[in-house]
Amino acid sequence: MVGGGIIGLAVAWRARQRGMSVTVLERDECGQATSRIAAGMLAPVMEVEFGEAGRRALELGLRSAELWPAFAAELARAAGAEVPLIGGGAMFIARDEDEARELERQLAFRGSLGLRVERLRPSEARALEPALAPTLRLALVAPEDRSVDPRLVLAALRGACESGGVRLREHASVAEVEVDGAHRRATGVRLEDGERLGAGALVIAAGPWSGGLAGLPDGAGVPVRPVKGQIVRLRDPAGPGLVGRAVRFEGGYVLPRGDGRYVLGGTVEERGFDLAPTAGAAYEMLRVARELIPGVSEMEIEELSVGLRPGTPDNAPAVGPGALEGLTWATGHYRNGILLAPLTAELVAGVLEGRSAAQDLGQLLGACDPLRFAASFPRPVSSVEVAS
Numbered sequence: 001m002v003g004g005g006i007i008g009l010a011v012a013w014r015a016r017q018r019g020m021s022v023t024v025l026e027r028d029e030c031g032q033a034t035s036r037i038a039a040g041m042l043a044p045v046m047e048v049e050f051g052e053a054g055r056r057a058l059e060l061g062l063r064s065a066e067l068w069p070a071f072a073a074e075l076a077r078a079a080g081a082e083v084p085l086i087g088g089g090a091m092f093i094a095r096d097e098d099e100a101r102e103l104e105r106q107l108a109f110r111g112s113l114g115l116r117v118e119r120l121r122p123s124e125a126r127a128l129e130p131a132l133a134p135t136l137r138l139a140l141v142a143p144e145d146r147s148v149d150p151r152l153v154l155a156a157l158r159g160a161c162e163s164g165g166v167r168l169r170e171h172a173s174v175a176e177v178e179v180d181g182a183h184r185r186a187t188g189v190r191l192e193d194g195e196r197l198g199a200g201a202l203v204i205a206a207g208p209w210s211g212g213l214a215g216l217p218d219g220a221g222v223p224v225r226p227v228k229g230q231i232v233r234l235r236d237p238a239g240p241g242l243v244g245r246a247v248r249f250e251g252g253y254v255l256p257r258g259d260g261r262y263v264l265g266g267t268v269e270e271r272g273f274d275l276a277p278t279a280g281a282a283y284e285m286l287r288v289a290r291e292l293i294p295g296v297s298e299m300e301i302e303e304l305s306v307g308l309r310p311g312t313p314d315n316a317p318a319v320g321p322g323a324l325e326g327l328t329w330a331t332g333h334y335r336n337g338i339l340l341a342p343l344t345a346e347l348v349a350g351v352l353e354g355r356s357a358a359q360d361l362g363q364l365l366g367a368c369d370p371l372r373f374a375a376s377f378p379r380p381v382s383s384v385e386v387a388s
């Protein structure tokens with residue numbers, strides 16, 4: 001396994017449970033990159049986007065959202081730690097006529113997909129969330145969207161991996177994938193310090209860095225780009241209760257952790273591997289949040305941080321076998337890697353066990369097939385075939 005973020009750790013844990021011998025190679029310390037920055041919304045309904053890739057992402061998101069309660073409970077047991085899911089749904093609010101028109105369009109779109117979303121008048125929205133400013137025009141509520149604190153999940157995954165027998169090798173940076181060219185098969189990796197490690201099966205879960213691994217033949221990789229996201233962490237000295245559910249608006253969200261802490265996010269910027277937090281982004285996020293929820297002014301700033309979302313060209317994930325034998329991808333989770341972690345772990349463990357053609361997994365793997373980016377590369381015989 002290359003990468004010890006939420007995806008790499010979740011896959012490693014599941015694969016080990018299925019009896020495989022698993023080593024995670026992490027160039028830093030596990031769980032310190034994108035996954036640590038994420039807000040943690042488990043929000044397939046609010047995140048759904050127009051278009052074919054959006055439809056595929058929704059299918060994956062809804063399935064993974066269903067898995068989350070059992071995943072969190074099992075993880076908590078395995079790690080002896082708390083992994084609470086925060087319910088209450090998510091509210092999307094419009095501040096003016098233009099935004100209200102857009103919300104109506106979003107409501108109709110979700111309705112056409114059979115998703116449960118309720119339309120609220122301003123008075124109804126303020127009855128649910130009294131801290132909202134009176135300037136509100138319209139609100140939607142997705143009652144089933146939830147959230148989780150990714151840092152608790154990462155700590156628990158680490159604990160579960162360690163106690164379950166996954167070998168975590170930190171400060172082990174993979175320099176290149178080793179490939180048996182004649183057989184178009186990935187055979188292992190070479191680390192930056194020159195050490196070579198063979199692997200019966202290699203999984204790439206290197207988040208936004210997944211597209212840059214050396215050693216892969218042309219056309220055998222998955223194109224992944226970093227999409228910068230800045231996020232502010234706040235704490236209300238008055239304790240919890242100002243806002244009870246995720247409040248989303250054009251350009252951002254305020255997400256309560258339920259204990260007086262809030263996450264305010266997030267920018268979406270195409271700036272390569274730039275990790276610098278900027279005053280302009282922080283100002284804009286705080287300005288809009290305060291306009292919508294005036295009580296935000298009294299909160300203390302705990303952290304301003306930056307993460308890099310792993311985005312593929314169509315922004316849908318790339319999970320499953322690729323163009324090389326012996327290499328499985330678990331990347332490209334873009335804005336939904338926390339949501340999609342349980343499902344990704346199931347899918348990749350299934351592929352590694354050789355169950356990828358099974359009906360239950362095949363359909364879902366078809367929705368995130370990495371081979372859609374390797375059209376010109378010869379397809380290995382064992383790759384997933386999915387009936388439409």
Ligand SMILES: Cc1cc2nc3c(=O)[nH]c(=O)nc-3n(C[C@H](O)[C@H](O)[C@H](O)COP(=O)(O)OP(=O)(O)OC[C@H]3O[C@@H](n4cnc5c(N)ncnc54)[C@H](O)[C@@H]3O)c2cc1C
Binds near residue numbers: 228
């Ligand atoms: C601001 C922001 C808010 C977000 N909010 C949400 C949200 O609310 N809900 C949601 O579902 N998702 C959210 N996301 C998206 C989510 O964070 C990502 O999709 C997810 O964290 C990706 O996980 P990962 O394990 O693939 O990547 P990472 O967590 O980045 O892990 C990849 C790991 O690979 C390691 N690595 C890289 N290259 C190498 C190498 N050569 N050798 C060894 N190790 C290597 C890295 O050090 C890193 O630890 C958000 C993201 C951002 C930035």
